[in-house]
Amino acid sequence: MTTVEEVKKIIITVLGHDRVGIIAGISATLADKHINILDINQTILQGFFTMVMVCDITGSTIDIADLRGILKQKGQDMELQITVQHEDIFRYMHRI
Amino acid sequence: MPFSISKDEVLETVRMLQTENLDIRTITMGINIMDCRAQNGEETGRRIFQKIVQFASQLVKVGDDIEKEYGIPIINKRISVTPVSIIADGFTVDEMVVIGRYLDRAAVEVGVNFIGGFSALVHKGFSRGDRALIEAIPETLATTARVCSSVNVATTKAGINMDAVCQMGEIIKKTAELTADRDGIGCAKLVVFCNAVEDNPFMAGAFHGVGEPESTLNIGVSGPGVVLSAVRNHPDVSLGHLANIIKNTAFKITRTGEMVGRIASKRLNVPFGIIDLSLAPTPAIGDSVADILESMGLERVGAHGSTAALAMLNDAIKKGGAMASSYVGGLSGAFIPVSEDQGMINAVVAGALNIEKLEAMTCVCSVGLDMIAIPGDTPAEIISAIIADEAAIGMINRKTTAVRLIPVPGKKVGDWVEFGGLLGHAPVMKVNENSPAQFIRRKGRIPAPIHSLNN
CATH class of the missing domain: 3.20.70.20 (Anaerobic Ribonucleotide-triphosphate Reductase Large Chain)
Incomplete structure (x- = not known):
């Protein structure tokens, strides 16, 4: 795949019912792909789990589309909705 | 600061993409084909085909790559060209149809679902090329799948060309009849405009205006x-x-x-x-x-x-x-x-x-x-x-x-x-x-x- 323009950060969101091992499961997958977690923001509201992770993929060889596929599958296994997005889309949409 | 966007903003974006159908509807590449003129329709069509393939061969791939990388659906990749009536002026109706078929082949070759520009601008009157192109519309739309046609019959500056308005009623009827077996689908690829714009990326009315550069990308x-x-x-x-x-x-x-x-x-x-x-x-x-x-x-x-x-x-x-x-x-x-x-x-x-x-x-x-x-x-x-x-x-x-x-x-x-x-x-x-x-x-x-x- 073509190299991502300069910055190599991605945003992962996880939504679903809270259960044991969500963060462990996802971070194990990320570690396995040499992806560094920069920031985690996680809350539970009435049993509903919401997490936003900022990750650095500079050291990883995996491309975003493949990672999205892997985490989507993981999400299905754990009954969670997981999305993976390039950070640029958030920057463009919310900042000028 | 690793990232300055708030969690709510992140979730808002994700919701737009996941559940609210946010997408890029089209990336349309406009291509000037004025330099493709040759002695006859066949050769002109061939040159147009070659130029489109040369310019747009990566269009679909780049669109797909961006879609995968950024997770934003990009629904259509399309091409618009200079109004054919201008570069094919002086050709016969049959030659216009031939050029239309080359446009269709070019669209298939580069993998876009529509190509616009089988068009004429007649808001003040017809040139010979305009007449031939308009008469070629029904057969062209009936025998091609991806070609889109548009005719500009009026502008605020020029008024309304009622000769063209009168003729377009008949052209639309004929286009429907020639595609009667498919519920007149030819007409879904034909737009009649007033004040047509030169940089419209949307079909069926897209064409690459004469004031546009050699090539451009409209979203x-x-x-x-x-x-x-x-x-x-x-x-x-x-x-x-x-x-x-x-x-x-x-x-x-x-x-x-x-x-x-x-x-x-x-x-x-x-x-x-x-x-x-x-x-x-x-x-x-x-x-x-x-x-x-x-x-x-x-x-x-x-x-x-x-x-x-x-x-x-x-x-x-x-x-x-x-x-x-x-x-x-x-x-x-x-x-x-x-x-x-x-x-x-x-x-x-x-x-x-x-x-x-x-x-x-x-x-x-x-x-x-x-x-x-x-x-x-x-x-x-x-x-x-x-x-x-x-x-x-x-x-x-x-x-x-x-x-x-x-x-x-x-x-x-x-x-x-x-x-x-x-x-x-x-x-x-x-x-x-x-x-x-x-x-x-x-x-x-x-x-x-x-x-x-x-x-």
Whole structure:
């Protein structure tokens, strides 16, 4: 795949019912792909789990589309909705 | 600071993409083909084919790559070329058809689903090339799958060419007849314009204007679902407040288009042209402009109040979008096609929406009477008169208007037509059957309005 323009950060969101091992499961997958977690923001509201992770993929060889596929599958296994997005889309949409 | 966006903002974006159908509707590459002129239609067509393949071979791949990488659906990749009537001036009708087939082959070769530019600009009169091209439209649209055609019959500066309006009624009828076995689908690829724009990325009316550079990339964003959700979340606010909410939403949608446009332009090494801010509905549930109008408080679109609601929506989208992009152009507003918008279809079926109300709504929307199926036995003069009315609205209001009608052969009011895919399906709508024939047969030109004299 073509190299991502300069910055190599991605945003992962996880939504679903809270259960044991969500963060462990996802971070194990990320570690396995040499992806560094920069920031985690996680809350539970009435049993509903919401997490936003900022990750650095500079050291990883995996491309975003493949990672999205892997985490989507993981999400299905754990009954969670997981999305993976390039950070640029958030920057463009919310900042000028 | 690793990342300055708040969690709510992140989740908002994710929701737009996951559940509200936010997408980039089209990346359209405009290509100048003026230098492809040769001695005859065959050789000209071949040169056009080669040039398109040379310029656009990476278009689909780059679009797909960006989609995968950024997780934003990019629904269509398309091509527009210089109006064929200009570069093929002097060729015969048959040669025009040959060029049309080369355009179709080029579209297949590079993998785009539509190619626009089988067009003529005749707002003040016909050149020989214009005449040949217009006569070639029915056969070209019947024997190609991806070629789109448009004819500009009026402008605010030139007035309305009623000779062309009269002829287009017949051309539309003939196009429908030649594709009668497919519910007249040829007409779904044919638009008649007033004040056509040179950088429109949306089909079927896209062409690469003569004032455009060698090649350019125009982006059509979408997102009726996102605006719908924003409106639904605020059922009780005043209209001024609601306009603000729509502006904010349009801004965010447009920024996504701006990002995709810049990346695509860089990767294809083609200058970024414009972003078209149009809210383009699709037959998908929730991706409907009609639903937005209804969620603003109308029982059904078509009810009195629809025009006012649409006017506010259209304006708020422009204001929000204009702030979000360096270059805004194209049509930029809200489209109100019937067959491509499930909410519009429902309103027609419920008897709430008729062609007269749609015409009124086109005074304030971005385009015109779009994708409307009418009875197959509608006389050509009535179709011409509908075109004349739309052209008059565009001419007087200094805006683009268009007509894309499908007189479906063998079908009557209440029957259904199925075009498939993005073109959707629609009930055949009633038209006013009183004859305008004598008016249309007068022909000539309707002079430009007084406010065209603004120099």
